[in-house]
């Protein structure tokens with residue numbers, strides 16, 4: 001459930017949006033492709049207004065005009081990361097080390113890892129990303145902490161509800177509680193579980209994104 005984990009393998013794109021006239025039109029596909037998370041800081045968009053997220057050109061559009069609407073060059077990205085990244089492209093001769101890692105071309109975890117709510121760089125490329133994108137902006141670190149705390153609390157609540165549910169159904173099966181009483185209590189627990197799951201999904205950004213119509 002923790003969204004703050006950098007992937008250990010490369011992401012193979014699944015969405016097939018075809019050729020669209022402007023890069024903004026790829027946003028719904030990118031949102032599904034990268035499961036509502038900024039590819040650089042991993043913050044789920046469910047905690048913020050999705051308008052605070054946009055389309056990142058991995059190869060900056062001013063230098064790579066032919067890739068402005070090329071899907072493989074586009075990533076889902078929060079606005080702060082996007083504006084901090086700006087037109088960054090590695091200085092000449094330093095492309096092998098001073099790039100910003102992305103989840104399709106690189107194993108992100110080789111370059112960046114989370115230690116609790118903070119990001120640690122594990123390579124030169126990770127350091128470029130950490131510094132340029134300000135991945136340890138104190139306000140963001142505090143926000144991540146809050147998300148992790150709430151995820152933890154709701155996760156424990158879920159385990160507790162689950163065990164009460166199991167115990168109730170055991171008591172119903174052994175006749176210790178009447179079937180009617182047990183079923184009523186279980187139905188109420190199921191409603192609580194659904195609410196807990198909705199909060200967990202929202203926080204972790206795992207709620208499915210509906211397929212939106214694109215034209």
Ligand SMILES: [Zn+2]
Pocket residue numbers: 038039040041042043077078079080081082
């Ligand atoms: Zn971000």
